[in-house]
Amino acid sequence: EVQLVESGGAVVPPGGSLRLSCAASGFMFDDYNMHWVRQVPGKGLEWVSLISWDGSESFYADSVKGRFTSSRDNSLKSLYLQLNSLRTEDSALYYCAFSSSSGLAYFDHWGQGTLVTVSS
């Protein structure tokens, strides 16, 4: 069974940093590109980043570019999102997700999310 389990969410002050993790199991993690998607509770979905299957390429939404960095460790079947220079508008539930159709970017697998709150 495919499982994605996010962790690392916390309450942090504006300007602070945080590292989110996503532990994967039940599939060949290193075959798939991975994504982060966030959602302010009660609001819509926003794509955050994509990292290629081998970690060689990553892409970001304009709203986080230069502040967030995605990485992965295929030996540990883990995905990471480093969040720096956090703003109040970064407060959201952060999901990791992927498509079982390798190379495509609709998401048939999601984690349960980890909550980031940016507040003083």
Place this chain on the structure above:
Amino acid sequence: DIVLTQSPGTLSLSPGERAALSCRASQSVGSNSLAWYQQKPGQAPRLLIYYASVRATGIPDRFSGSGSGTDFTLTISRLEPEDFAVYYCQQYANSAGLTFGGGTKVEIK
């Protein structure tokens, strides 16, 4: 980036009725790379439709997707009690610039 506009914002219907949800793109979505998701409170989104009209695994046939180019529709032929939720469209024509619509809430009338 492609902007997706969903309408209406809220749809108030009764069980058994038909629901039609619209998703309009600011420019043509290449290869009809448009997906639909259902989200219930406290849950992650659930993939319903991809490539505009292909049902995902395990999705009941009362859900159907149609459209091409810039205009797409998700239709629920007869609403079941478990279908009352929020629905999002998403374009994936550019994997490095994914966008979601703002969502349509289907509520019980």
